[in-house]
Amino acid sequence: xxxxxxxxxxxxxxxxxxxxxxxxxxxxxxxxxxxxxxxxxxxxxxxxxxxxxxxxxxxxxxxxxxxxxxxxxxxxxxxxxxxxxxxxxxxxxxxxxxxxxxxxxxxxxxxxxxxxxxxxxxxxxxxxxxxxxxxxxxxxxxxxxxxxxxxxxxxxxxxxxxxxxxxxxxxxxxxxxxxx
Amino acid sequence: xxxxxxxxxxxxxxxxxxxxxxxxxxxxxxxxxxxxxxxxxxxxxxxxxxxxxxxxxxxxxxxxxxxxxxxxxxxxxxxxxxxxxxxxxxxxxxxxxxxxxxxxxxxxxxxxxxxxxxxxxxxxxxxxxxxxxxxxxxxxxxxxxxxxxxxxxxxxxxxxxxxxxxxxxxxxxxxxxxxxxxxxxxxxxxxxxxxxxxxxxxxxxxxxxxxxxxxxxxxxxxxxxxxxxxxxxxxxxxxxxxxxxxxxxxxxxxxxxxxxxxxxxxxxxxxxxxxxxxxxxxxxxxxxxxxxxxxxxxxxxxxxxxxxxxxxxxxxxxxxxxxxxxxxxxxxxxxxxxxxxxxxxxxxxxxxxxxxxxxxxxxxxxxxxxxxxxxxxxxxxxxxxxxxxxxxxxxxxxxxxxxxxxxxxxxxxxxxxxxxxxxxxxxxxxxxxxxxxxxxxxxxxxxxxxxxxxxxxxxxxxxxxxxxxxxxxxxxxxxxxxxxxxxxxxxxxxxxxxxxxxxxxx
Numbered sequence: 001x002x003x004x005x006x007x008x009x010x011x012x013x014x015x016x017x018x019x020x021x022x023x024x025x026x027x028x029x030x031x032x033x034x035x036x037x038x039x040x041x042x043x044x045x046x047x048x049x050x051x052x053x054x055x056x057x058x059x060x061x062x063x064x065x066x067x068x069x070x071x072x073x074x075x076x077x078x079x080x081x082x083x084x085x086x087x088x089x090x091x092x093x094x095x096x097x098x099x100x101x102x103x104x105x106x107x108x109x110x111x112x113x114x115x116x117x118x119x120x121x122x123x124x125x126x127x128x129x130x131x132x133x134x135x136x137x138x139x140x141x142x143x144x145x146x147x148x149x150x151x152x153x154x155x156x157x158x159x160x161x162x163x164x165x166x167x168x169x170x171x172x173x174x175x176x177x178x179x180x
Numbered sequence: 181x182x183x184x185x186x187x188x189x190x191x192x193x194x195x196x197x198x199x200x201x202x203x204x205x206x207x208x209x210x211x212x213x214x215x216x217x218x219x220x221x222x223x224x225x226x227x228x229x230x231x232x233x234x235x236x237x238x239x240x241x242x243x244x245x246x247x248x249x250x251x252x253x254x255x256x257x258x259x260x261x262x263x264x265x266x267x268x269x270x271x272x273x274x275x276x277x278x279x280x281x282x283x284x285x286x287x288x289x290x291x292x293x294x295x296x297x298x299x300x301x302x303x304x305x306x307x308x309x310x311x312x313x314x315x316x317x318x319x320x321x322x323x324x325x326x327x328x329x330x331x332x333x334x335x336x337x338x339x340x341x342x343x344x345x346x347x348x349x350x351x352x353x354x355x356x357x358x359x360x361x362x363x364x365x366x367x368x369x370x371x372x373x374x375x376x377x378x379x380x381x382x383x384x385x386x387x388x389x390x391x392x393x394x395x396x397x398x399x400x401x402x403x404x405x406x407x408x409x410x411x412x413x414x415x416x417x418x419x420x421x422x423x424x425x426x427x428x429x430x431x432x433x434x435x436x437x438x439x440x441x442x443x444x445x446x447x448x449x450x451x452x453x454x455x456x457x458x459x460x461x462x463x464x465x466x467x468x469x470x471x472x473x474x475x476x477x478x479x480x481x482x483x484x485x486x487x488x489x490x491x492x493x494x495x496x497x498x499x500x501x502x503x504x505x506x507x508x509x510x511x512x513x514x515x516x517x518x519x520x521x522x523x524x525x526x527x528x529x530x531x532x533x534x535x536x537x538x539x540x541x542x543x544x545x546x547x548x549x550x551x552x553x554x555x556x557x558x559x560x561x562x563x564x565x566x567x568x569x570x571x572x573x574x575x576x577x578x579x580x581x582x583x584x585x586x587x588x589x590x591x592x593x594x595x596x597x598x599x600x601x602x603x604x605x606x607x608x609x610x611x612x613x614x615x616x617x618x619x620x621x622x623x624x625x626x627x628x629x630x631x632x633x634x635x636x637x638x639x640x641x642x643x644x645x646x647x648x649x650x651x652x653x654x655x656x657x658x659x660x661x662x663x664x665x666x667x668x669x670x671x672x673x674x675x676x677x678x679x680x681x682x683x684x685x686x
Contacts, residue, residue, distance in 0.1 A: 114205070121209060133209060137216030145227045152205065154228045166227050172250035172279075173223035 022049070023060040030068045031060060034075060041078045043124035063123070070119040073112065077104060077128055105135045110151055113139070210235050215295075219243040237286055240295035244280050248300050251276035257302065276301075277312055288319050293351070296327040302334075314343050324351040326373075331358035331380075347371060356380075361391070371397055381407035395419065405430050408454070416440055426451040433457055441465070452476065473497060474515075495543070500526030509534035515543035515573075520550045521559075521587075528591045531565050538568040540592060551580075551587045564633075566677065570594035581612055589633035596643065597673040607663065610671055614642075614660050617673075638678035646670045 022039040024032045040046045048061055055061075063071075080100050084092050108116070113136060120129040140148045149156060158166070167174070205213075210232065214222045219241075226236040249257035252272040256265060280299065287294065297320040301313075313332065320328055328349065332340045341361040349355070352371055356378040374397050391410065395403065396418035403416065406428035414430065416422075422444045432440070432455055441447070441463065448467050452458070454475040463471065464485040473482065474495035481502045484492075489506040495515035500523055512531070516523055531537055570592060601607045620634040645654040647669040659666075 117205070117209060121206065129209075129212070133212045134216045137213050137221075140225075141217070141221060145224060148225060149228050152228065154232065156228070157230050158227075163227060166233065170223045170226060172247050173220040 020057070023058075024071070025060050025062045026066050026068045026071045027064050028068050030071075032071055032075065035079075035082070038075065038078045038082045041082070041125055041127075042074075043126070044122065065122040066119045067115065069112070070115045073108065073116050074119055074123065074125070074128065077131075078125070080104075081127070101131065105132075110139065114152070207235055207238075211239055214239055215241060219246045238290055238292055240287075240292060242283060242287060242294065243296065243298040244276075244283075245298050245300050247279060248276060248302075251279060252302075273301075273309070277309065280316065281312060284316055284319050288323055292323065294320055294323040294325040296329070297325050298327075298329040300331040300333075302332075310340055313340060317343060318345055321345050321349045321352075325349060326351055327354040328352055329354075329356040330360060331356075333359050372399060374399055376400075376402040378404040379406070380404075381410050402426075404428070417443060419444065421446060423447055424449040427453065427455055429454040429456075431455075431457050434460055437461060501530055504530055504533050506533050507535055509537060511539040512537055513541040513543075515545075517545050518550070519544050521552050521555050524551060524556060524587045524591060525560055528560055528562060528564060531567065531592055532562055534565075536568075537565070537592070539571070540567045540569070540594070541571040541573055542588075543573040551583045553583065553586050553590070556587065556590055564590060564592050567592045567594050569596040569598055571598045571600075573600055581609060582616075585613065585616060586632065593633065593636065593675070593677045595675060595677075597675055598670055599673075600670050601668050603668070607666075607668075611660065611663055636677050636679060637675060639676040641674050643672040643674040645672075 020036040021033045022036055022045065024034055024039065024042075024045065026032070040049075044063075045061060049055055066074075081092075081097075084097055084100075087093070105113070113132060117129065117132045117136065120132055136151075140151055143151070148154075156163070214225065214236075217225070222236065222239065222241075226233040252269060256269050256272065284297075297316070299316070317328075317330070328346075330342075334340055339361045340359070342357065346355075350372050353373050354376040355371070355374055356376075358378075358380040377395070377397065377400055379393070391412045392415070393405075393410070393412065394415040394417075398418060398420065400419040400422055402424040403419070403422055404426040405414065406426075408429035411431055414432065414436070423446050425440075425444065425447055426449075428451075434457075437452075437455075437458060438461075441450070445465070446467060447465060449470040450463070450468060451470075451472040452461075452474075453472065456477050458476050459478055460481040461473075461476075461479065462483045462485070464483075466487060468486045468489055470491040471484065471486065471489060472493040472495075473479075474493065474497065476497050479497050479499055481499070482494075482497070483502050484504045484506065486506050487508065489509055491511045492506065492509055493513040494501060495513065496517065512534075514527060514530075527542075531540065570588070572588070599606070599610055599613075601610055617637065617640055620637060622634050625631045625635060642659050645659055645666065647654070647667050650669070654666075659671075
């Protein structure tokens, strides 16, 4: 996550060769051959290739913080968005994007979602990260404290007295006031 | 919320408590998830663990909209408290103000930048409280607030005047002020980052406010001005980047309006709603994509010359559009109380200016439609144009349904007809419409060159039915048989038109 050059330049180099692929190796050793414009959505990959002069097409970029399962999910999302961009470069077909995204997260368990948030963060794909954190927020909306703890795998390290005090302090967040 | 902005903050207070290594979401991701939650939800997540509670102190969104009704009580939060309730109200509002004050001070002690500060507070008609507001605005500005949403509801005598410190909020990108009096310094605002400005100047007990409003903000992109009580010159100048302008209830003369539009050549969206001083208006722009004109009750003429316009809404104005140039128009929304033949003729003409209308929404509130089929046909030799989808919205079912249908299909031939059923009358109309389309009688129109819709409707089918607030489409063949039992919702018909018979000059 070192550089933050504007991402608008990402597609400029793709014109020379149509089928250029980039090799990415996940934590469990699987190598993914990814179409260049898709791989360039991963900011960490884009800056790796932009900053290193001596990388070649044969270079396999290791991504030690991303599992194969998370990589499949991430590439599915990025490929779909690349397809939208290619078809309608001016303005994305909003309804189609929404339909795709709704179907896409429906198939993800809470565990997968969390893993992908971490992966999207590491790979620095801000669009996907925005989307996934929004989905996580939706999933915990109106849920009990206990449910949300389980959702994030958070261990309750408060003593019962501390928790009771906090619940009193945040009472306003739990209920409305009685009738006047 | 901007990811990078939060990330910077995350780096400062990166902490991993040994208790929850398994929930290894980085701090800024915790903030990011919380940024999608309401203030209540955010507060509740503080009880998850010590780390989540600790992180709440550094959460850069300070939003007190939801906690206000809790502290003062839901009824006192929306009503002007009576004399009897005033004591109770004061005690409660004191608790609320202490809560806000504590939260703000705790955040500000961390010396982090503030993403957002949103406050709604009502009827603090005692000057004593205003000093708190001054201090809070000061905190927000000092902590480089980016979004500030400040809504103070008072009455005119004790209206809160914002301190000039607000105009030195250099990082603020989104500023919304509601119910505050502005003392704009003569050298105008120095808000270098401001992109979105919303000023709502409405006082419940309303004598007029005479004040000059002057806005010169070079970075401004979106400006919303709303006031029915403001009387005084409004000068919007030096905002060359403005592309969205929304005026609600603003007192502007024709001359002032035209000057305003001509000064902002980059406008792509313009909403003019309830501006009752406008009489004769010309809107001419090569950039404009969206235009809404509504509730301007003294309009006598509207001329629109907008070659790039995609969306046009014209609701509840006394007259139809006088002239229009908008070949790219795709989506049109029109509303009128008690429309007459002249209005329908104007609509037909309006639709003809576009190459292809994809969406047309019509909304009328009328007991009767004074529509004369013969007058309509004799006045317009144009063939109704084809449109993608026609939506009929919240219409009072007309007493003369046949005339209603004639004018709908006298205006256009839609491929999809979508009708909302809000009550039993609407449902009855839809049932009638269905029957009318099934048993269409083509023995009419003998003496006319242009045949009516009955001659051109080749076939139709019910595409779907969608219950309100439901996402599941209901499509079944016997929909009309079970129709009276169905809940309220939107029905869509697919219509197939056939123009093999020449439409004109047979």
